[in-house]
Amino acid sequence: MADYLLVQALNGLVIGVIYAVIAAGLTVIFSILRIVNFAHGEVYMMGGYFAYFAIKLLGIPPMGAVLVAMALSLALSVVVERAFLTPLYSPTTERKGDYGILVTFGISIFLRNIALIIFGPYPLRPPSFITGALIAGGFVMTWDRVFDAAAGVLMLIALLWFMHRTSWGEALNAVSQSRESAAICGINDQRFYMLAFGLGGALAGGAGALVGPIYSLSPSMGLIPDTQAFAIVILGGMGSVAGSILAGLLIGVSESMFVALFPDPSRSLTYAQAFSLLVLMVVLLVRPTGFFGRTHTALE
């Protein structure tokens, strides 16, 4: 039993890294654009398919396909942002929060259904990054999971470096603190909305490309990670990248512990989906600002 729990905990940690990548993307978008992106899970889904077709059609090796998927997800996000999100920055738009919810919800429905037509309802599984499994004593973990964890950590480090050590990251931070002050300092805020939405999309798409070989790809695969990412972002505190990373790991591990310890195995997997939703509801009720959230202000 103890071995089983340890394996479950390590699997949870791997999934937690993936969750953290998705949630960090959602956080970047939230802190700059001040909207909750309901289409984030669908960009994650598209990232998975981008990687799949980069491997199958273009013959790109699986690891390179992750980068291709990130680039294409970034491009997709920038197009979406320019086409649908510009009213968020216009002073004449009424109730911007409501607009952001509705329009991203609409985008998620559109992407999910167009994916259903283009890619079909059947699950697709891209080839492994590294075949085989890591075996140490009684402990087994596929190399795919090891690679996913390593690549996820790399993405998170790159994100933190970008946000804190580059001038573009500084500018993003400035825009997130005050659009007006940033504009006074000569920062073209439009460009950084594009950058933030694209960056968030690239992270989601990269996560989708990473999970492909573990879980298969399907058009509805974004639904659950999307709500899980919301739970993580709110638990970590909206707007805090470090909080999202911590909360992602926490939710990943506690979710797989929940599956391992749930008394009725026939239901444990369906109720595992409800687990993060319950966490989300409890956190929203008890501490809506999460671990590291900035003050709980109404959205503009």
Place this chain on the structure above:
Amino acid sequence: MRIPTLIASLVLLALALAFPHLVNAYWLSVSILAIFYAIITASWTLLVGYAGQFSFGHMAFVSLGAYTSGLLVTSFGVPIPLGMLAGIIVCAVVGSGVGYVGLRMRGPYLALFTVAFSEVLRIIFVSETEITGGSGGLEVPPLFHIRSDIPYYYLGLILLAASLGAMVALVSSRWGLFFRAIRENEQAAAAAGVRVIRFRVLAFAIASSFAGLAGGFYAHYVGILTPDIGSVDQMGLVVAMAVIGGAESLVASVIGALVLEVAIEALRSYGEWRLVIFGAALLLVIRFARNGLLPLAWDRLARANPRLRRVFAG
């Protein structure tokens, strides 16, 4: 001006009453489903468009009303009308509960909370197979024991007319003003003496009751319930209906629901492309005509012919 309006309403009424005898059984059943969606869409509009409480959990209340009635009737032999009434009451109580715990949230937080609530409820309906039948579905006895759908059509029409009448009366009363005041600015509304807490909870309770009513009607019409009616995609359909019609007007959203449901069936030969088309239509409407297509059309018409303005204002 009054006599043409009267004639137009009478013609519409006569058409609605004669409708089941003019179409075949297939389109009759489509129109019953359209009525079902119209009740849901109108109550969602009441909650979101008027009271400004962003909820994506409305279909959860439809499924709650449906399953409450269905389970009471199949397991305890409760008469169907009582079961439907129980569904409405359960939805009102749970709805006020959700409204109450949602008090500290607004905007996207509330939307997330209601999505989570809705998914948890759906997962419970899927997982507790001994009680609900899970994804396989729950068989529910029909309301009328005849082979024709005509009685369902008239019942649905009565329910829709009564619900819409009640909601229109509500939004044009003082309470309706309170709802809109809360939507525009909660602090200002509270400062002006609106009891914000009471009316936010009330908005949820009322809207959820209508959802429960629609759910009960659906359950005993279709005869088999699956957890899918509470899914996010169903919610998306209702959002599309309300927004394309016009989410700030009850009548516009009802027309949106009726037209969209009929359009979905009429475009059946396009298969899966239909949802993409509606998704795209939803996006374009949100982006370029946020108040919906009907208010836009009304505005144009009223500008072209000022005498019509009074009709549309009413």
